[in-house]
Amino acid sequence: MAESVRIFEGVDKDLFTSDIYPQRKPAVLRGLDIGECKTKWTEEYLCKCVGSQEVKVHVSPSANMDFVNKNYAYRTLPFDKFLRRAAQSKHDEFFFEPDEKYYFRALGGDPRKEPADITKQFPSLAPDVTIPQFFEADTMFSTILRLGSAGVQLWTHYDIMDNLLIQISGHKRVVFFSPQDATNLYLTGDKSAVLDIENPDFSRYPAFRHARPMECHLQPGDVLFIPALWFHNVRSLDFSVAVNVFFRHLEANCYDTKDPYGNKDPQAAARALQILNRALKCLEELPDNYRDFYGRRMVSQIESKVYLKS
Known part of the structure; x- marks a missing residue:
């Protein structure tokens, strides 16, 4: 049975800095002020604010995104059309089939050079989000808007930077594995080849038996601290809207300067x-x-x- 990720209430910068951050473990921070987005970001509001701005999205006939067999395709849609489809379980218009799933991860203005920045890509939405001031401002690397259909599951992977996942609407289940589980996860780059963590094929991945998962369920308004190098597998339990904020916690010269996604190894x-x-x-x-x-x-x-x- 998976260990539960600790939940902290009423966290301020002092508590985060002294008690939570030094542990280098995932933590759910509940009851923080995340701004007006929690109440304002309805489907209608988001469609009105962003309108027909084109976005590139993952589209898959399966809820379980598979990076090995690439069971998804990239498609470009007006944001409002994408959002309405992602919020539905069945679609009158579709690319593959009526119950296909959608996932969006915002990119920079020039995805090959610029990190995502919600103030630049979605300036009408940015003022609605209050980012907890737990890190120094000059360490912020990117602010990423994420939306996904109900049921969408992203493969297990790690990031090289600390990040805060601000869950604005919808619920998520997140399963973590410690960096010390790296030898049990059958890595391909930054991703685990064990795609089905609920029903793993132990004949193919025997060492996965020794992996020790941690788990949490995020509610709207929760902020999840994900320390660098912790593997995480995320499933949206219903239509989900979130903002991810990544922070550099190593010296700046440790990072690849030509890495707008912030996922290249130091x-x-x-x-x-x-x-x-x-x-x-x-x-x-x-x-x-x-x-x-x-x-x-x-x-x-x-x-x-x-x-x-x-």
Whole structure:
């Protein structure tokens, strides 16, 4: 059974800084002032404010988005049309089938260069959102508007920056795995290949048995603190609107300056992974028993020099 993520009420900056942030664990912050968005952001209001501004969205015949088999496609729609479809369970107009699902993650003005910024992409909505002032202003990296159909589930992944997920409307279930579960999650880059975490195929992913999940259910108005490197799997239980705020918590020179999404590994980690891949290529030149022996030596060195002591 999954451990429950702790819920904190009446959190201010002092409490967050002294008691919550240092734990480096997910936390639900309940009862914060998130602004007028909680009451104002109805379907009609959002459609009126944003109108026919075009947005690129994920569209899938399945509620479970699959990054391996790419069971979704990108389509461009006017925002108001997208929103009305996403809020419905059945559609008169559709791309694949009447009960297809929609998911939107805002992008920067130039997605190849600029991080998402709600004040620039959705200036009429930005004043409605109050971002908790728990981090220094100059560490803010991006503010991302997210909307999704009921039932949409995003694959398990990690982010390299701390972030606050401000749940404005709708409910979400979020399942977390510790960074120390990385060896149990069958990673492909920043994503876990274990797509069905409720009914995993243990014959294919045996180490997943050892993963230790944490879980929370978000209500409208909740703010979820997601520390960097914590794996999370998010399902919208009903039509959902949220704003994600990412913060740099490492020195600025640690990050890739050509990363508008903020999801590339820190530069030192990226270099280390490149060196590791070259080392593994070298081992391929050896017979199986030698490759096994020297591979074990490498793992032993990594464990002794890098792993945190339990």
